[in-house]
Amino acid sequence: MNKGILFVLSGPSGVGKGTVCSALRSKLPELVYSVSATTRPPREGERDGVNYFFKTREQFMSMIEKDALLEYAEYVGNYYGTPREFVEKTLAEGKDIFLEIEVQGAIKVREKFPEGVFIFLMPPSLNELKTRIVGRGTETQATIDHRLSVAVEEMNLLHHYDYAVVNDEIDLACARIDSIITAEHCKRERFLGALFEQLQTLKTADNV
Ligand SMILES: Nc1nc2c(ncn2[C@@H]2O[C@H](COP(=O)(O)OP(=O)(O)O)[C@@H](O)[C@H]2O)c(=O)[nH]1
Ligand SMILES: Nc1ncnc2c1ncn2[C@@H]1O[C@H](COP(=O)(O)OP(=O)(O)O)[C@@H](O)[C@H]1O
Numbered sequence: 001m002n003k004g005i006l007f008v009l010s011g012p013s014g015v016g017k018g019t020v021c022s023a024l025r026s027k028l029p030e031l032v033y034s035v036s037a038t039t040r041p042p043r044e045g046e047r048d049g050v051n052y053f054f055k056t057r058e059q060f061m062s063m064i065e066k067d068a069l070l071e072y073a074e075y076v077g078n079y080y081g082t083p084r085e086f087v088e089k090t091l092a093e094g095k096d097i098f099l100e101i102e103v104q105g106a107i108k109v110r111e112k113f114p115e116g117v118f119i120f121l122m123p124p125s126l127n128e129l130k131t132r133i134v135g136r137g138t139e140t141q142a143t144i145d146h147r148l149s150v151a152v153e154e155m156n157l158l159h160h161y162d163y164a165v166v167n168d169e170i171d172l173a174c175a176r177i178d179s180i181i182t183a184e185h186c187k188r189e190r191f192l193g194a195l196f197e198q199l200q201t202l203k204t205a206d207n208v
Contacts, residue, residue: 004032004096005184006087006113009177010106011121012151013076014133016167020121021100023170024177031181032090034099037063040078053083071101071108076146080105096181103154110160117184119177120161124168126152 011017025033037053039060048054055063060079063069070088072081082099090097099109110118123129129151133144158164163180167173 002094002188004091004094005181005188006091006097006099006109006116007181007184008099008101008106008109008116008118009121010101010103010118010161011167012123012129012154013102013147014129014136014151015121015123016132016170016173017100017121020167020170020173020177021098023174024098027174028178028181032095032097034082034087034090034097036080036082036101037069037072038078038080040080070112071105073102073104073108075102075104076143076150082109103157103160107157107160117163117180118161119163119165119180120158121173122155122158122164122166124166 009017009021021033024031035049035051035053037055037060039055039057040052042048042051042054046052046054057079060072060081063081063083064072068084069081070084072079080102082101082105087097087099099106101109106118109116123132130148133147133151165173165176165180
């Protein structure tokens with residue numbers, strides 16, 4: 001069986017990764033989404049196993065020791081990581097999987113899955129990025145400043161990615177990502193191989 005395609009959506013903090021990813025979940029429910037583990041406490045309305053698997057630091061360290069994470073990163077004082085088994089199982093079943101992670105983790109995933117498709121979400125401007133981080137209202141002034149300075153460094157990593165998508169409007173950003181997914185499917189051999197087989201069958205049947 002052909003393996004599924006691994007898609008990674010990344011980009012600076014506050015650009016709208018979480019927002020775009022949850023909009024994509026409604027628009028493309030057939031896509032499988034990876035749920036990360038984190039030591040960050042849940043925000044209001046977040047549910048364990050849906051938004052994240054919320055872990056204590058000890059539990060997270062034990063996951064690292066057991067090699068249960070495909071990658072992990074420390075980000076603004078908390079740990080975040082992608083459970084390995086679910087990703088590998090989904091791809092082996094021939095299904096695509098979608099990861100929404102920060103840039104250090106994305107670069108580590110690229111080392112393990114060079115054939116993955118890496119999408120960088122861009123803000124329309126740095127001013128708009130700051131407005132979004134402040135507007136979200138989940139950060140203190142110190143974490144806003146920290147997240148903004150990290151975000152500027154993160155923007156310099158754009159060259160590691162296959163695609164850049166501007167998140168000016170959520171629906172437009174989702175449509176661009178949807179187009180990328182379609183384009184990547186068209187590119188893959190399994191699609192062309194299946195079409196070629198059908199053509200051969202047709203040719204034989206019609207004696208063309
Ligand atoms: N490396 C890595 N980063 C993750 C993972 N899950 C989430 N993140 C990233 O961690 C960062 C902080 O996430 P969060 O605290 O939910 O805040 P927000 O996404 O900025 O609202 C974001 O950039 C996420 O994309 C993961 O499994 N691995
Ligand atoms: N296209 C957009 N236009 C306006 N605001 C947006 C857009 N995308 C996201 N936002 C807002 O920006 C803030 C940060 O988004 P979030 O998804 O938490 O970013 P990230 O996951 O990249 O850190 C949120 O308040 C969100 O509602």
